[in-house]
Amino acid sequence: MKRLSRPGPGETLLLTATRLLDGRIVWRDAAGIWQEHVGKAAQMTLEEAEPALEKAQETAVSQGVMGVYVVLAHEGHPPQPVTMKEHIRAFGPSVHPEFAYSSTSLSQSEASS
Amino acid sequence: MTKSVGHYNYEPKDKAFLQERIAEFEEQVERRLKGTLSEEEFKPLRLMNGLYLQVHAYMLRVAIPYGVLDSRQLRKLAHIARRYDRGYGHFTTRQNIQFNWISLEDAPAILRDLAEADMHAIQTSGNCIRNVTSDEYAGAAKDELMDPRVHAEILRQWSTLHPEFTFLPRKFKIAISGSPEDRVAARFHDIGILARPGENGPLFRIFVGGGLGRTPVVGQELFDGVPEEELLATLEATLRVYNAFGRRDNLYRSRIKILVQTIGVDAFREAVKAELEKMDISHYRLTKEKVAAIRARFAAPTLDAPDGGTATLAEQMQRDSVFARWVKSNIHAHFDERYCIATVSLKSPGEIPGDVTDRQMDGLADLADRYAFGEIRITHLQNVVFGHVRKDQLYDVWQGLMALGLGAANIGLAGDIVSCPGLDYCSLANARSLPLAQKLGSRFGDMELQAEIGAMSINISGCINACGHHHAGHIGILGVDKRGKEFYQILIGGQAGEEAAIGAILGPALTEDETVEAISRMIDHYLSHRDIGESFLQTLHRLGKAPFKEVAYGSV
């Protein structure tokens, strides 16, 4: 297991995973619940992220998620993941703006599912 | 029920088989959801049913054997797009279609819907023999030696749930063509087969160990003149050697091309021959009767058109220059003078290469029913082909396509870009490829400019796995990741076909916008330095890559 590195100034750590049932990307909030919107993700320091990751991996199966890992992001509301890959995971495919994970589309997708 | 043209028509046992396969998958999904199958165990099983886990959701890749669909099947795909996805699908470089927004729970229901139209997603992924691809002009082209689709179907059936070859070291791709033009990139496949008629039935030339990906290799001839009755035995022996000796310790060294490279094609051939000597050949004989039984389930179009179509077409081209340009780039010669082969470009300027909406799929199905015997072919360059269109009806077809937004006149030209889904959708990708394809498509969008530039293939892959076949493009682009930022390497000089060659890297990777500018300058350089009638590749071969490198990096 790769060791986590300490976020720099203005940076934070988020926990992400994939939901087993529909493959949806999810983010872990402060209460340990997996949320669809990156804006609800708990923004953590290294000291907070390490035990949170361990806990999340233990409970992944019972919470119906898989592939739990830590993402580096710039602090903010919502936080902005540093890499392009994670940016696309957090906000949706850049070529289909209509599928963006904004808070509006979030409530729509929840309503339809 | 009337038989569909151009592909094998299912019989009851084939239909029953699909139902049995779906029941099996449904149960596997249940075991996964219950937790009795781990993700590690479930993954290969779902992959062999075409179900990937991608960036935003599950992705389902539906098989289109040898690229041929009938209108009923295309309408079914439109239905899947509407009902279970977000109203579109993406045609791939293996003549399949992918749906990007699928839920695991829905997958068995989708497979049931597909089965209603004799379709499935079997072996579109996984370390097994993948969907067999073929020539998009099969059974129609003037230059064809024989229609390879009957043998493509024989290979499809032979490879479906093969008891011995379903857990191979790595994926295994087979293509078959019956044209001297090799329109299937036979030398870039694990096995590429070129079929031709012989005195006593078809003969096959078999290439082995080609492929792109991390280690691009041009395939080498394994055998020539393999008679029809030994085709399956020969493939069986080849796969047996690969299954026993292909590496399993390193994902990137496990394709058959590495085995062939390591021991040499001669030693590999000897190993296959040794296998053949031990085999009871009578058991694997592909007899004329068996071939005839498969052929009997294919329907051929009844070609019947009034004379004078050629004159009508010439007149319409005279009257409408936009149509004339489309005819010039998108039409290929049919063996029957009264007909032609029409390629529908899925590369309208600014659009995502290979994407089609549900409405477009329904529209294409309608056009196929009216003008093309209900037959639709998907090409490995992510376009659509109507194989048999009457020349006097071509203008109507074109107008129908224009109404669907599918009238781009750019087949084989700069706008006919091949691209993988890239980082926007693919979890393996390092960089996005679709936005770059859109920018380049817009840059060369002008149909007149494209016609002026002439033959040109631009291929984009978002990672080294090379699903966009970047090594085989005249201009290839490979997305790379540098500390979370996207950059693009440019390759030039690649091509598929008889003169297959692997593109060479031009220089350091550039940003997306720099890449667009660099390619523009390279194309400008070609336009100002070409001899009369010279293509981009010919100019490149004459001048060498140095001047192109110079202009590409000149003002970066």
Next chain:
Amino acid sequence: MALFKLRKCHPREDDHSVMLPELETHPEAQVVRLHPDDSIEALKPFLGNLSLIILNFPVFRDGRAFTQARALREYEHYRGEIRVEGHILPDQAEFLKQCGVDTVVLPEGSDVTLWEEQLKRFSFSYQETFFSKTPSVGA
């Protein structure tokens, strides 16, 4: 150890088994265990005495045992028992059977009904193996 029978047969005990290299010094052995990379050719001089050959799946994705089983049946005409052990899934039951395997050492915690159902799942196969159901193309 739970054993699952893919076809009607009388499984024998796997006592006194040897590995392939040990056959040289124990040519009288009746039971041999093979690694996935062992060659069937090397087994040739000893086949007359062998009544049980055990093939191994280090992981279910490693399909070399399928080819070994077919080589034993089709090239060497071996008539004794072929058994597989290791990491094997019930989803592979039909493939194993068609390749000529007789018995499976069930992994710990296996659900036998899944294995039984898998053998009943398909009404035919598209290939002709020496043990297939109604074959199609190869028929």
